[in-house]
Amino acid sequence: MDADFKVSMSDMVIALSKAIDLVSPKLTGHHQRVAYIAGRISETMKLDIYKRTNIILAGYLHDVGAISLSDKNIILAFDNEDTTHAEVGYKLLNTLPELSLAANYIREHHTPYQKGQSFIEGSLLLGGQILYLADRVDILLDKSKEPLAQKDNIISWFKERTGNKFMPEVVEAFIELTHQESFWFDIVSSNLESQLKRLTGYIILELDLDGLTNVGRIFSQIIDFRSRFTATHSSGVASAAVFLADKVGFSRREKGLMRVAGYLHDLGKLAVPSEILEKKGQLSIAEVALVKTHTYHTYRILEKVSGLEKIPEWAALHHERLDGKGYPFHVNGNNLSLGSRIMAVADVFTALTENRPYRASMNKSQTTKILRLMAANKTLDPEITAIAIFCFDELNRLCRREQLLALDKYKKFWQLEKK
Numbered sequence: 001m002d003a004d005f006k007v008s009m010s011d012m013v014i015a016l017s018k019a020i021d022l023v024s025p026k027l028t029g030h031h032q033r034v035a036y037i038a039g040r041i042s043e044t045m046k047l048d049i050y051k052r053t054n055i056i057l058a059g060y061l062h063d064v065g066a067i068s069l070s071d072k073n074i075i076l077a078f079d080n081e082d083t084t085h086a087e088v089g090y091k092l093l094n095t096l097p098e099l100s101l102a103a104n105y106i107r108e109h110h111t112p113y114q115k116g117q118s119f120i121e122g123s124l125l126l127g128g129q130i131l132y133l134a135d136r137v138d139i140l141l142d143k144s145k146e147p148l149a150q151k152d153n154i155i156s157w158f159k160e161r162t163g164n165k166f167m168p169e170v171v172e173a174f175i176e177l178t179h180q181e182s183f184w185f186d187i188v189s190s191n192l193e194s195q196l197k198r199l200t201g202y203i204i205l206e207l208d209l210d211g212l213t214n215v216g217r218i219f220s221q222i223i224d225f226r227s228r229f230t231a232t233h234s235s236g237v238a239s240a241a242v243f244l245a246d247k248v249g250f251s252r253r254e255k256g257l258m259r260v261a262g263y264l265h266d267l268g269k270l271a272v273p274s275e276i277l278e279k280k281g282q283l284s285i286a287e288v289a290l291v292k293t294h295t296y297h298t299y300r301i302l303e304k305v306s307g308l309e310k311i312p313e314w315a316a317l318h319h320e321r322l323d324g325k326g327y328p329f330h331v332n333g334n335n336l337s338l339g340s341r342i343m344a345v346a347d348v349f350t351a352l353t354e355n356r357p358y359r360a361s362m363n364k365s366q367t368t369k370i371l372r373l374m375a376a377n378k379t380l381d382p383e384i385t386a387i388a389i390f391c392f393d394e395l396n397r398l399c400r401r402e403q404l405l406a407l408d409k410y411k412k413f414w415q416l417e418k419k
């Protein structure tokens, strides 16, 4: 039925990588540059295309585990040997079959090489070692200066550590690469994407709608698991949106797209620090402004992924209003699609009925009162709001059940982490 539905796995990885970059301005481009350097080293070492692609995907996501940690600066700290974020990243991604090899490489990306280890005995180690070196190259390279002028210093830095920190074969391949001026110019160029396409181009991992749903679910955990207050939000929104979509007669395929859109609606929230997500008091003007960027980022990141059909629109327009006074595009009633209106109601319903740092969850009468007000003042679509109110108990049960399952996963995830 959905045989024609295809989305590229690497496009989804790139989308997530861009979202992770939002966590700190210092990170901009770091993941992509590491993916490029690691990909070129893999090419020089003549690794097969399967391993090379997985090393590149791992490069794109290698610090994904750090977005849940309070001190994000540690990932760019020069002498950082903290492996917690490598372990967290592995756990976040390992459950996706398409990313399990990349997840294993990520787990090793801060593991120093020990004398005597050979890459034949552990190819996981090799992938991790390539990432480890690529990550250090990007951190060593001062982007405000000419890259070529820094070449000799960087090479000697690695030479000093060859065999006790970095694997000799990987350092050798890197040094071979450094003879090409274009390698250095590429790292700091703004069109790395085409280079990376060439390096991964032979393998196109494609996702059907079920595959994309699984990817969406894992991405929603990456978005939500940063704070206990958001730990289950996206799964609640996704299930509420699918419920409402069903009531208005959406097809099976449209409901599938709606679920993914629900999982991804707050992708841009990675730009919002967890301290703001957890703030008990009122947000300052600057903090409100920052929070408002999240749907903008969700849209701009997802619109680049081809084949997502209505997902970017349904996901990202959930703070637009019927009267055109929402954000960030001020799309008004006539132009606001039914899917986006559904997402807006699902988001408000879920938000009101869950705990927030500044208030406890609201009961049925409090929630329906606010929903009615929001429909009356043209914030929300009156018909969809009426369905949510009419089916309140059923919708609430479904939402709570999904959120309890997600909470269980959240608890298990961080418990594992503490061990």
Ligand SMILES: [Fe+2]
Binding pocket: 062, 063, 075, 085, 109, 110, 135
């Ligand atoms: Fe790292």
Ligand SMILES: [Fe+2]
Binding pocket: 030, 034, 062, 063, 075, 135
């Ligand atoms: Fe890194």
Ligand SMILES: [Fe+2]
Binding pocket: 265, 266, 294, 295, 318, 319, 347
């Ligand atoms: Fe939102």
